[in-house]
Amino acid sequence: MLGLYTGARPNELTLLENKDFLFDEKLLVIRPEVSKTRKKRFPELPDNAIAWLQMTKFFAKLPNRKLVQLTESQIIYARKQCYHAVVGDQPYVKTVMRHTFACHWLCLHNNLDKLSLMLGHTSTEISLKHYYAAVSKDDAAKYFEIVPRTS
Numbered sequence: 001m002l003g004l005y006t007g008a009r010p011n012e013l014t015l016l017e018n019k020d021f022l023f024d025e026k027l028l029v030i031r032p033e034v035s036k037t038r039k040k041r042f043p044e045l046p047d048n049a050i051a052w053l054q055m056t057k058f059f060a061k062l063p064n065r066k067l068v069q070l071t072e073s074q075i076i077y078a079r080k081q082c083y084h085a086v087v088g089d090q091p092y093v094k095t096v097m098r099h100t101f102a103c104h105w106l107c108l109h110n111n112l113d114k115l116s117l118m119l120g121h122t123s124t125e126i127s128l129k130h131y132y133a134a135v136s137k138d139d140a141a142k143y144f145e146i147v148p149r150t151s
Helices: 002-006 049-055 072-087 096-109 112-119 124-131 137-144
Strands: none
Touching: 002 049, 002 096, 002 137, 096 112, 096 124, 096 137, 112 124
16 A cells, blocks of 8 residues: 555565654655665655555554565565456556556646655656656546545
8 A cells, every 4th residue: 555655665665664654744754774776755645545554553553663564575476466356467567556656646746856756766857757647637636535444
């Protein structure tokens, strides 16, 4: 879920700790030692991501520890299983969650500079090349409205 709504990479997800969630500021901290580029960055933590986290309550159970108790390969395996359950035999794209987030976020906010910073790209050209005009504004808004069902 965090990959879908923050654009964090699978390996970064495996190294997150409670201290990386700044709920008051609605930010996620990707520490330099966690980041692929070794630079600190602050992806937004949208309301729907917070709702999913609150539903699972996993962040409250593991103080000062890694939140995801899976390896990167275990996360990728689980993602592949879900992906193939939905799309069948189409080739799996490792970065599908990150790219889905980026396309929808950029369409909704139209801020290439901020997206590039959140993703840790070295230039806006990378973000523009991959994510510009990939989805409609209506679909982008709906994407960030996906929240867990309440009983």
